Amino acid sequence: MLAKFNTGELITTASTNSSRPLIEFVDVAKIFKSEAGVFPALRGVNLTIQAGEFVSVVGKSGSGKSTLINMLTGIDRPSRGEIYVAGTPVHTLNESQIARWRGEKLGVVFQFFQLLPTLTLLENIRLPMDFCDIFPRPERNDRAMALLDLVDLSGEAGKTPARLSGGQQQRAAIARSLANDPPIIATDEPTGNLDSATANQVIELFERLVGQGKTIIMVTHDPDLALRAARVISIADGQIISETRPEKHL
Amino acid sequence: MEATEAGQAKSREEAIIALREVYKSYHTPAGPFLALRNIHLSILPGEFVAIMGKSGAGKSTLVNVLTGIDQADSGELIINGSPIHTFNEDQRSRWRGRNLGVVFQFFQLLPSLNLIENITMAMDLTNTFPAHEQKQRALQLLEQVGIVEHALKPPSKISGGQQQRVAIARALAADPPILVADEPTGNLDTKTRDGILDIFSRLAESGKTILVVTHDKEIAARAGRTLYLKDGKFIGGTAT
């Protein structure tokens, strides 16, 4: 059954047909308004990310790093500026279009895993395929099994998330983010709730995916983890203050 | 005993917070997780103490156990003279109301009440001040945290930093000697954070005992003493 999907088919490389970068932020600002006044969470961010990059975004609480990734995933929309992801002007889509687009182009991995408690692992991974209808129905079960195998969880396919450890749940969540074979994976503190050994496994999984051509953007406040990425973007008070490429990647 | 006994230099009799051999574990699908391992802690009245550590180090568990929000598996917790490890949930609530103000990371103001009412609620529940004085006291506290002009607004109409000030005012409502804050500035920008820290410093000067849990080094710098937690144990402490 697994033979049906060799790794090449299961995880495809984003087609870089144009010279444009995969992700492009043009002067993106986000301002939260309340009666107490305005709070600028992002102040004019310009950023480009090429296909196949592993980027980490670091910053303190309240620096705007979560807002930045929310802009990318379309979970929140900018007050100003333009965001292009694989050529799609994300800032122009409505909620429903964004949901659909996100399902196809972007895998999201949350800090708290967020698997649906009433579904088995296999069903959790099938769910995005059913929503987006990209893979033909008969293939979906096999594909879900293959993805579980990829994260070493094929033995737990019929279990509900509550019976798994945090690390296992996070790996299943990563498998789910790959369900529709999106070119990009966005993740906010993916290891925040994991011990260091488990966190390491998760990062290794990300590294493998990058090796297979995926683009990964990871928000974290752990400097050690951030250094595992090829490119580290630091944010403070809503602005990019520095960009480094850790030496081991050079 | 490998565990460093933080603040053991101070005698237990003087301490307003005294923890001895405190253990706490949680059940997880992957098995039991030991969040606190043999914690000893003494804090004197009027101290401003910061507790630092990474996620999962046991900071929040320590705060929860110390405030009586959660119960330790074993050990002795004598806080402001009360053996709270012997209390049941209701006794802990009653004790907490008069002895300890809690400031949460997400403020946790009651959304249906305005700022004054959020503060008078604490006095009402603890029966600490006569009904006709409560409003006046609430206004004073709001004044103290510099937010009195918004007194009649609901929490949703003010910013996060302002909400945290109100939460501090609320924690002070019943005039408890101890104030405990869990990541009080975690969701605030730098400037706002400094404002909150100023308030804590002032309170400590006025004799309140302040305990702040954080992973922000700059807060720790403002504290009189900083303790570090890792894997449920203190790894070193600076005594005042």
Add this chain to the structure above:
Amino acid sequence: MKLFPIVLKTRWIKVLKDIGGNKKRSMLVILSIAVGVAAVGMINTAKQIIQRDLYGSFLSGNPASLYVYTSPFQKDLSEAVQNMREVETAEARRTVAAEILAPKDQWEDIQLTVLPNYNNLKIDRFTLEKGSAIPGGREILLERDTANAMGINVGDEISIKMPDGRTYSLKVAGIVHDVYVLPFSLLGEATGFVRMETLQWMGEQPYYNQISLVVAENKNDRDHVLKVGETVRDRVIKSAGYQTYRLQIPGISSDPGEHWAHNQINGFLLILQIMGGMAIILSGGLIINTVSAIVTQQIRQIGVLRAMGGVRSQLVGMYFVNVLLLSILALLIALPLGQLGAYGIGRLAADFLNFDLVLFIIPLNVLLLQAGLGLFMPLLAALYPILEGTRMSVYEAVYQQGIQAEEKEKPIDRLLYNLRHISPPVLLSLRNTFRKKARLIFTLVTLTLAGAMFISVFSTRTSLTEQINQISRYVAFDASLGLNGGVQRPTAIREAMRIPGVSVAEGWASGSGVIIHYDGSESKALELVGLPYNAQTIDPLLLKGRWLRSGDSQTVVINEDLLETEKGLSIGDPIELKTGETRRTFTIVGITSKHLSGPRIYMTLEDFGRFTGRQSQVDSIRVRISPETVASAEAQSQVSLQLEKHFDNAGLSKQKATTQHVIFANFSQPFNIILIVLVIMASILSVVGGLGLTGVMGLNILERTREIGVLRAIGATNTSVVKVVVVEGIVVGLISWVLGAIVSVPSGWVLAWAVVETVLQAQVNYRYSGWGLLIWLVLILLIGIFSSLAPARDAARLTVREVLEYE
């Protein structure tokens, strides 16, 4: 902002603001309480209105204990009865069956009554509505229901056709209200009062034929009243040389001194009471669910309040006061609503039973009942969710919310997890349905009850229709016409067959007789029917034995109605009958189903002729247009008019013909009114059920906000999210439909039994309504969809960011 004075404790301010802040949910609780409490108030008040106004006015007119029907007598006989020790009051009456010309040139039956002294009515006193209460010569008083139905006013001239066919013009002197007769709109027989002189002028002999009497003691004792009647018959009437035809206690199987519809009204009120009780139960279930919703929504706040020093008793107090305030608001709605509903039912009953709603007094005891129920029931219902919700530790409440420990695995879960060939979005809906089992059970109970009631009402209707169809077997004619005495059977049939379109004509003979028991006592009067053994205008349903056959002699078929009074009769038994002075013994060969028109004994025309000495004579002619089926209402009324005209011209009858449709139109009206009220109650129950489902779905969504955010994050569009929620609503609806279908089998039987017993005093012939089941299926699907649509839309409106902010 200065709304709350400083003295009000902050916790009460929070309670007030919470109520005001979530208006939708507060309204849901208020409505939940109000519906049940209003229903109870409505039913109990209606009961009191009917008892006070109907029974009150009934008693104030000195109702007769007994009617004694006799051979013609003069007034002094009633005076002799009046003088008896056992009798308090006696009054002579004369009644004549005639016809009155109604609008649209239609003749309707009218009973003309003569009272001895209009200046001094003694028994069954009517009251004056308009004009004069004392008719002059060639004047008539009409009962108001008759006058209203026919649009007749004081001063109008009306036409009366006497049994001999001659018509007379009478002036309407007054319109009176008589609560002792069945109203025209119900019975189809008009009521009028005239003087004896007027009757004489119309060609009748001046005599009385009925004595109404009120017994001196034990006025409500049926046996005593009948015994007094027998004493009157034997000691006074018989000794004065008159014959007593019949002793009758007024009303439809009522006891003496009770309103004629007493049992029916009480039965109906009982049915309503039961429904009111069910409405309260549903209300309670709804409150449990909604209060759980409120508490669940505020779990974190509860945790924070405890963190601030609040103890459990304070929190329990706050939520109890919250419920209490909502209850008070609900009472403010339920009290007037209940009174309004009661007035509506009273109005309906007053029109239907022809009585007046006197004063609209609000009954204090019902209000107290409502207040008690409205205040305590919600507190009781809220007890569990409030205690449960405040039990959680501060830690769980503040930090663990959302990461709910899954309930223990039940067999149903195993079943659900074994479903593998369903797509995950549908699986999600299915498994979500069974996630909160206690809550699901409450919702299912509510919806199942509503569904069972709904289907029961339909089954009752079907059963009644079936019951009526059973009766139609015995009046399987298109038209029937009473004939003058002594008409020969061949003549009648020959004339009927001359009418174009008539293909079947039968002459039937009828008479009155009694059964002579072994001990020599006589039974009540019963109807004897002589008919051709192969009669086509009757399709008897035989419960036992067989129908009449060619060549039968001295054999009879009785109906089940007879068995009610003559218990123990069975096939093969000899039965001694007496008509006039002739006695003869017959053998019972068959028992038919109930006719509901009273006991009847069938025999062949030949036997009937020999028994009564009226060889070959018939009393009515019954015709059919088609031998196979009964015709349409229109065709029937046409053939009946032709029949009347033809027989009038032939000098064989001047009576009015009747049709099967007319008989049933009169017959089914009371049922329709009852069914309307029942359908209204069933609708209320389904509205309550729908409210319940809305509340529960809202609650489910609330608890799964985060999951919905995740669905959005992994690519679910608005439509997908709505679908996941709505499918869950539909699944709940369908489960309740299946349960309702099962429960409705017995509950439908009970309701049908109660209604048939109440109205027809007959055994129910229960028929389950497949249509009811189908209609409820459609309704429950609509309820499922609509009650989950609003929560689903709310869910779809959540943006992912809002959802994840819960972190």
